[in-house]
Amino acid sequence: MKMLWCWRCQQEVPMLDAEEALLVRKAMMTGMRFVEEEAHRRGRSLLPMAVEGVSRLMQPMLEMYKLLTGFVETNPNAVMHHEVDQYGPPCPQCTKPLRTPKARFCAACGFGQEDVQADSLPLTQRRPEVFPEL
Incomplete structure (x- = not known):
């Protein structure tokens, strides 16, 4: 828990x-x-x-x-x-969890939203440097 x-x-x-x-x-x-x-x-x-x-x-x-x-x-x-397991890792900016493991940006603070494209990878794959524990 x-x-x-x-x-x-x-x-x-x-x-x-x-x-x-x-x-x-x-x-x-x-x-x-x-x-x-x-x-x-x-x-x-x-x-x-x-x-x-x-x-x-x-x-x-x-x-x-x-x-x-x-x-x-x-x-x-x-x-x-x-x-x-239904949520993603904590956002490096606001610490709330990403809504899903495949989230393309943080829904709480918008982190990662600036480079979202229609075919974007999940945020954790686009920015692995800010998610070192994965």
Whole structure:
């Protein structure tokens, strides 16, 4: 889990790494029993949220997200896009993550926008000198 800016939520939220995202998807497919077993394996108690409507159908996914992050999220759509791998690296200018790994410029501050062409490569490939960790 990593705190990261979410473009949809317009705030920093807990983002899931690949292994955690897999657990959330598995919880969605297999149900509350899987969440309870994971909570037990981690030595944590599980106090299910009171959710209604469509969220009730997705409760195992929401509960697993809460178990992994400590963050109570009641919107299943939000959980589905709170994955680190869906975002690009941090912008070297403003530090917010690029919206996608293939972003051609930073949507927050415009970094890299000055040389975007119709057939431009992603910013990380056009400017590898400012993304040394990749």
